[in-house]
Amino acid sequence: MSGADAAAGSELGREPYLPPATQPVRGLVWAIHLAVPLIGLWLLLAYPDRLNVRWEHPPSHFWLIVSVAGVNVVLGLMISQAAARRRDARLFLVSLVFLSSAGFFLLHGLATPTVILDKGSYGFDIGQPVGLMVAAVLALVSSLPLSDRAAAAVLARADLMRAGLVIVLVAWGWASLVEGLTPLSSPPPPGGATIGFVSWIGAAMYAVSAALMFRIHRRRPSAMIVSLMTAYALLGEATAASYFRPNWLMSWWEWHILLTLAFVFVGYSAYIQFRREGSSQGLFDSVALAATVRRIQGQYDEALEELVSHLRRMAELGAVSRAPVAIRLAGKFRLNEGQAAVLDRAGQALAAERELSARLGALVDVGRQARVGLGEEALLAGALERARQAYGDVRIGLVSNGQVLIGARAFGVDDFKEVESIAGGGVVVHPLTVKGVLAGALEVPVGTTRQDEALAATLASQLSIALENARLYRELETLFRQYMSPDVAASLLADPDQAALGGSLVELTALFADLKGFTSFSERVPPGEIVEMLNRYHTVAVPCVLRNGGTIVQFVGDALLALFNAPAAQDRHAAQAARAALEMQEAAEEIAAGNPGYPRFRIGINTGLALVGNIGSPELRGFNAMGDAVNVAARLEGLAEPGTVVIGGTTREQIGKAAKVRPLGDLNLKGKEQSVEAFVLTALD
Template sequence: MAETTFPARPRSARPVRFIVWSLHLAAPLAGLWLLLARPHLDVEWHHGPGHFWLVLGVALINVAMGLWMGVAARRREDGRLFLVSLAFLSSAGFLAVHALLTPGMLVADAGIGFDLSHPVGLIIASVFAFASSLDLNAERGARAMRAERLLWALLIVLMVAWTVAGLLGTPPLHLPAQARDVEGAMVPIAAASALLYVVAAVRYFLMFRRTASAVLLSLVTAFVLLAEAMVTVILADKWHLSWWHWHVLLVAAFGFIAYSAYVQYRREGATAGVFDAIVLEETARRIRAEYEEAIEEFVALLGEGERTGSAPPRGADFAAFAERFRLSEGQIAVVERAAAALAAERATSRRLAALAEVARRTRVGDQDEDAFVRSVLEVVRPAYGDVNIGLASDGRIRVEDRVYPAGLGEEAGTVRDGRSVRPLVVRGGTAGVLEGPLREEEDSTASLAVLAGQLSISLENVRLYRELGTLFRQYMSPDVAASLLADPDQAALGGRVLEVSALFADLRGFTTFSEAVEPAEIVRMLNRYHSAAVPCVLDNGGTIVQFVGDALLALFNAPARQGDHAHRAVRAALAMRDASERIAEENPDWPRFRIGVNTGPALVGNIGSEELRGFNAMGDAVNVAARLQAMAEPGRVVVGDATLRALGEGVRSRSLGDLVVKGRHGTVLAHEVLSAGAAVETP
């Protein structure tokens, strides 16, 4: 909806402005009072030609104004604007009838048709004005528009019949003229009409408070002046200055509307939106939606140029669009600038989002570089256009059928085959190139430079993480490595007490076996067993703390928190038992795993010195797990009572009773876990 932006004023100045406006509207009533209170000032001036041309000229101009409003109402399909147009057509139309019946012009003598013509027009207009100011919803507005032809026909027929009867002196307009235009029973009707104008003015003023508009303010002023004209009609004698006074009020009322329409036209640059401030809220929302759609179409056109690398579209390219939305050249220029700004903002947002996504995809872990590049292109092409990436290989960088030297360097981007080329630099050397479309925008080169910088960092990180996978992650648990990479402070010496489930496993008979075979056979056996055991721990979320010869220690619930750590530890132990038993079946002379699991508090953290440290756990819970493992038979899983209680139902177990554990005061209640998924076996 077209709105007027008024100059900003301090709040203290607003009451003053309202007072000045009110005094302007009160001045005509003060002048009327002066003329009526001082009869010697209210002189008679009878001049037919002056009345005829003044009134007819004003009437015809405002009939055109009413027709203009009607066309706008039909185009917008808005009931409020249509009712306002009828208010102006009825008042201006009967004002023209009043001019035609001026005595001494087209008729010899004045009759009652001359007296009542314009008061009747003002009364009819007051009804339309009041109706237009009501809270009309879309349904009531639609009903008003459906009655458009009927109301137009009735109004035209009434004005034509009044004119013909007045000119010919036929009943009921054959009666002689009165001392005043309104007398007798017409007085209360005219007073009620003035009240309707006042109510309409107040309601439109409230609309103006919500949406400041020159047209709305002039409409308020016009209705107040028409109410004052109605009062003047009731009180003034014909052809006296007080009677001429209401003619001046009509000129002022219609003049305010005409001037505000002109101001709005100058501001809009077209006639389409001059009266949009008057329309219903539903119509205003529809107009705003149309203009939003206009912006979106502009953005789409600009975006298409951006994606293809062609020149941005200009005014001539929007001819069909301008015709659709009835935009002037000035409006096209404004919307085009707004669309360009919006398109630039959206492009920047898309590019920032693409950069963030590229950084996110540079995740910790082994990644194939070619797969990473393909993944990155899926992200950046919708935001940057037709970009390509080539990586260095055998001293050359190939992008489709174009070949670049690996020594491209860090110099500013070059242009090749109409495309901007940027090097991807890793550790001071050219690791690849980024090709992008060459555009006219000033920031296109800069945006490609930013993208090349981010891709260089990401590519370097991908290679670094891959190196870490070889040099770092294979020497410790993936959970510990990921935790240290995410938060290096976790590498500091120290720790804290956590409840953990510790899993100890070693090979029963390892010492005897190692005495009887070659060292190579020992290494082959250990690697075979550990290759089967490690996945069992990792697949259940465990952290392998250390390998000590034939033994391993794994923790659950540290460093990553796990609410079901006891279940995970037992599942890992059973899987490890089954895997090692399959290996032992193939190699009967090899030793076999025995496993102990215990749950309880332990001190977990980094233990060692500033020069060398390791992630470990200490405490009674860990020691008991080691002792349970030492007491277990080959191919068995023994758990502490706390672990079994944490498992709950669904685990088959056999109680081993209270066991005396070496190096610990008191006994330990132990259980052998047979399997998971069945009822718990009672001793």
């Protein structure tokens, strides 16, 4: 794809934008306005005797030409200034369209008979058609979707092109106004001078230019682009009308009128837009190239960002006046007072919108941070940090000795009985409650919009809920979780339906452990020493199971049952159970070494299918596992020697070569018709 094609794709887009509503009606009216002059020309030529009469009045011609040329020069200079300000190649080329046509139009007027020359001249006849032809070439180039490279090349040669146009105009004026110097200042041939088919080429170029401008208008609707389209179309009609001779007939006057209408139409559109916007800075921005429009939009975005940032700083400082930023933006972006005021109001609205979005986002984040398991201090610290980003200097105080201290202010329980919040000193204080009882307070700066008070109250409510949840969870941590496995507790908290009676068939690894000689030890020592011994053993055994992902589902006297791969899934549950068992034996041996009379752990492990779920009654239930795999684990534990770990064949098969074992052969276990292969686990790589 060429650079021009790429520029065209970016400027026009694949899906052109068509303004809704009355666009077809406007197009019809526009077409009728352009068709009326052509119908008039046809009538003049079709009925030459009655309509196409002769009216020769050089003064009227001269002053008409001078007036329109003046309008044209003003427009050309304004567009040229806009081109220089925006560094835009299209605006520069459009300015040359107006300046070149104005120059040739003025020379045509100066060549009017009796002004400088006594009689008509060849230059008088063809001056304006030549000027229209030059302007047609510039109009066509200006309507093309110029690539960045082409636009840069045009701007790099801008001074050269202006100088060239001036030289051409000076040379043409010298040649056509100095009598006897060149054929241009001589009388025209009989019947008048003409440039023939060249006029039709110029008219065609104007038509193409208007069509290309229409494509830009579809993508970027603008009254100024419409006026430029109209001007190109009228210039094209004037070029075609200039073909018909002789001079001073109504058909000859018509193309003068068309030229006048073309330039006056653009001037009037510029005036209306100036009245609407109050400034000439952006009159022709819509005509610029797409890259220039994007750059202008970026500048306005920058202005709004600067304005919003300034408003936020002023709000934080408690200042009211915004005059400095308005003055700075007006100077930086060349805005008048009205535009600066509009931008100031827009900035205030945008700042308020952003503050609202930021505070809503803070509410969402505070709710998201209040997750299960997060400590109260961490919860409040995270919520405070996030709230300060959106609300400013937010403070939180908790109840201590019946009072809430926030800075130098103290609040009691009775302070919030009759009111929902307490305002004063530029801040609003909202209560934080836990189960309807005052637990703290939230201090928020007074907002600038009517939504701020409601948002602050919502934030306080959100923090109250989070604080209550954190404290309830802490109670669960100290009570609920100490009476069951963390995995079971977490599953029930996430999905209470899992507490329903029933279960599912799962492959798991069951670990049974008990103390060999516990009965005889219990007969010898008092009950208090029994409890102390059990607690010491379980204190070191439980972390070994939990650290390896196991779930302890039963404590029965000196025995415990742990499951791996239920309820929490594990990829290598057999190996994890074996590692937990070896760690348990190592930790238990350290206790037994210092207490020679203590019984010692023996452990049995087996892997297989089991029914896992809640077993019991609607009034009381427990999480457990049932099945042959669990029964075999219990039997292997009963055959194990103190201080050893016995595993079944399925467990060893799943662990693989990492298990260092001593075979026990095929064992006949109680309640089993078939023998079970068993091994003593000595180590695990």
